[in-house]
Amino acid sequence: MKRKSFWSWIWLIIGMLYFILPLYATFDFSLRARKGVLSFLSYQNIFKDPNFWSTIRFSLVIAVFTIIVSILLVVPTAYWIRLRLPQLRGMLEFISMLPFVVPAIVLVFGLIRVFSGAPFFLTNTYFGTDALLVAAYVVLALPYVFRSVDTGLAAIDVISLTEAAQSLGASWSTIMFKIIFPNLKVAILSSAFLTLATVIGEYTIASFMVGIKAFGPYMSLIGQNRTYESSSLAIISFMVTWSFMGLIQLFNRGKADSGSLAGAR
Amino acid sequence: MLNKQNSKQIEKRDAPKTRPAPFRWRDWLVVLPFLIFAFLFILLPSIILLLGAFRDNTGKLTLMNFAGLLDPSIVSAYWVTIKISLATAIGGGLLGFLMAYAITVGKLPRPIRTALLTFSGVASNFAGVPLAFAFIATLGRTGLVTLLLKNILGINLYDQGFSLYSFWGLSLTYMFFQFPLMILVITPALDGLKKEWSEAAENLGATQSLYWRKVALPILMPSILGAMILLFGNSFGAYATAYSLTGGFINLITIVIGSQIKGDIYYNPGLGYALAVGMVLVMAVMMAFYYSLRRRSERWLRK
Numbered sequence: 001m002k003r004k005s006f007w008s009w010i011w012l013i014i015g016m017l018y019f020i021l022p023l024y025a026t027f028d029f030s031l032r033a034r035k036g037v038l039s040f041l042s043y044q045n046i047f048k049d050p051n052f053w054s055t056i057r058f059s060l061v062i063a064v065f066t067i068i069v070s071i072l073l074v075v076p077t078a079y080w081i082r083l084r085l086p087q088l089r090g091m092l093e094f095i096s097m098l099p100f101v102v103p104a105i106v107l108v109f110g111l112i113r114v115f116s117g118a119p120f121f122l123t124n125t126y127f128g129t130d131a132l133l134v135a136a137y138v139v140l141a142l143p144y145v146f147r148s149v150d151t152g153l154a155a156i157d158v159i160s161l162t163e164a165a166q167s168l169g170a171s172w173s174t175i176m177f178k179i180i181f182p183n184l185k186v187a188i189l190s191s192a193f194l195t196l197a198t199v200i201g202e203y204t205i206a207s208f209m210v211g212i213k214a215f216g217p218y219m220s221l222i223g224q225n226r227t228y229e230s231s232s233l234a235i236i237s238f239m240v241t242w243s244f245m246g247l248i249q250l251f252n253r254g255k256a257d258s259g260s261l262a263g264a265r
Numbered sequence: 266m267l268n269k270q271n272s273k274q275i276e277k278r279d280a281p282k283t284r285p286a287p288f289r290w291r292d293w294l295v296v297l298p299f300l301i302f303a304f305l306f307i308l309l310p311s312i313i314l315l316l317g318a319f320r321d322n323t324g325k326l327t328l329m330n331f332a333g334l335l336d337p338s339i340v341s342a343y344w345v346t347i348k349i350s351l352a353t354a355i356g357g358g359l360l361g362f363l364m365a366y367a368i369t370v371g372k373l374p375r376p377i378r379t380a381l382l383t384f385s386g387v388a389s390n391f392a393g394v395p396l397a398f399a400f401i402a403t404l405g406r407t408g409l410v411t412l413l414l415k416n417i418l419g420i421n422l423y424d425q426g427f428s429l430y431s432f433w434g435l436s437l438t439y440m441f442f443q444f445p446l447m448i449l450v451i452t453p454a455l456d457g458l459k460k461e462w463s464e465a466a467e468n469l470g471a472t473q474s475l476y477w478r479k480v481a482l483p484i485l486m487p488s489i490l491g492a493m494i495l496l497f498g499n500s501f502g503a504y505a506t507a508y509s510l511t512g513g514f515i516n517l518i519t520i521v522i523g524s525q526i527k528g529d530i531y532y533n534p535g536l537g538y539a540l541a542v543g544m545v546l547v548m549a550v551m552m553a554f555y556y557s558l559r560r561r562s563e564r565w566l567r568k
Contacts, residue, residue, distance in 0.1 A: 008366070008371030009367070011363040011366070012367045015444065018440070018441065019384055019445075021403060021409070022400055022402070022441060024409070025399070025403040025408060026399040026402040026403070028402070028409060029402040077296050077299040080292070081296065084292045084295075085293075085296065088296065092299075098307050099307065100498065100552060101545060101548045102307070102310075103501070103519065103545075103548065104504060105519045105522050106314070106522065106541040106544055107310065109537065109541055110313055110541070111306065112526065114309050114310050136306070138302070139306050139307055194390070201393055202505075203394050203508075204505045204508075208523075208526055216505070219395060220394045220509050224512075230401075231399075231402050233398065234395035238387075238395060238399075245383065245387045245390065246387075
């Protein structure tokens with residue numbers, strides 16, 4: 001029994017080193033912008049850069065729209081399929097796993113080819129491009145939004161709840177917004193924060209669609225010309241991911257559920 | 266034969282879980298937005314890529330684009346991508362499994378388990394541009410670990426042929442999000458190992474290692490393989506990390522597709538389509554394996 005826990009500690013320590021060393025190295029590096037002394041100069045430079053704020057705001061807005069669209073798209077569909085169209089369940093599951101099969105780089109390739117030309121011409125306007133970006137992110141988020149909502153729906157008795165509400169005279173919108181959505185609060189919140197964490201620094205799709213307007217491509221640009229600032233950006237971005245994931249953990253209370261798997265980088 | 270029929274009849278007699286609703290147009294109207302969305306933004310792009318892969322520049326049907334896949338530089342791009350994905354799936358899979366073992370069967374204190382799972386959630390989502398920066402600060406030419414090794418142990422990594430911007434460097438970088446993913450995927454499976462199994466084996470006189478070889482590992486194997494396939498797919502499709510680490514100077518299939526989209530150098534749209542179709546095919550085969558393995562593992566690890 002003793003030997004077992006000895007090896008457990010060894011593996012844990014090796015793994016933790018793998019986690020911590022790169023973060024420590026990055027943090028250490030980010031403090032060396034001023035020669036000879038440790039300082040937060042590189043952070044000050046980043047926070048002074050108006051492009052930092054404008055790109056992070058842009059990516060935040062895109063993320064919020066992504067969350068709204070994917071929740072509005074997935075929740076009523078998953079609910080309705082449980083209630084009325086159980087024969088479509090397999091299809092819904094299949095569709096929501098497709099983004100795993102189509103890597104982000106292939107997705108953006110296909111989307112640009114389809115929507116930049118006739119009859120859509122989405123990429124001719126800023127609004128169209130941004131909308132296309134949101135659509136792409138909804139696709140990326142689909143697997144885990146669906147899984148999270150579906151698990152949430154499985155935990156409540158959809159049919160009884162609906163019938164009870166109907167017998168009390170509730171309309172469909174009342175059922176949706178007063179019963180289903182509140183019951184799925186945990187599922188919706190955790191998939192929302194996971195979406196936020198992945199979308200905010202996303203690079204692959206953003207770089208091809210909107211370029212330097214988004215936070216991911218902005219980070220990449222900083223990496224090309226500013227050594228120390230890139231490290232402080234990495235630390236900032238880690239903190240952002242950390243806080244979102246921490247919030248999810250708070251909702252889920254330490255369960256090892258696969259709801260926090262994103263994929264596609 | 267008879268038995269089978271019997272059980273079938275019994276199944277039929279069971280009350281259906283939901284009332285078989287009559288077909289109604291309104292029911293379909295509710296799911297229509299989702300179906301339209303899926304058609305426009307998942308199906309249509311895939312179809313266009315697939316059709317494009319079979320057409321030449323003038324729009325005539327051709328197989329030449331797929332012949333282009335046999336070009337040595339493309340073959341090597343596929344090969345390097347597969348090698349990196351394999352290396353990080355196996356390496357990340359092993360390390361992740363051992364760490365998941367430590368927090369489940371290894372009985373490390375509960376708070377460590379919670380902390381590790383939270384950490385894994387963060388690290389498995391910490392990829393792309395910032396991850397590249399972090400590894401440049403760690404293993405780059407003036408990275409912390411590189412300097413430590415040089416100053417303390419006298420080992421100069423870059424003289425030994427190591428480079429962060431090549432195969433091994435990229436693999437080490439990918440590992441940062443690979444093994445946390447393994448921890449997240451495999452921990453529930455390890456939780457599913459029942460205490461009774463190990464006790465029963467012990468009562469029958471089996472040692473721990475015999476129990477692992479004959480009972481635990483065979484039960485876990487589909488889950489382990491399935492998780493590793495997930496890891497494989499995760500790095501197979503990765504673009505952002507590789508691109509920002511190497512500036513596009515590594516011959517990965519995702520990087521080649523990226524340069525086809527930008528249309529910079531050897532621009533050949535047909536080839537780009539064929540490359541994309543090839544990637545989707547590899548991923549589809551992987552996912553098919555994953556699902557059949559998962560169905561097998563679910564048999565044992567039901568809660």
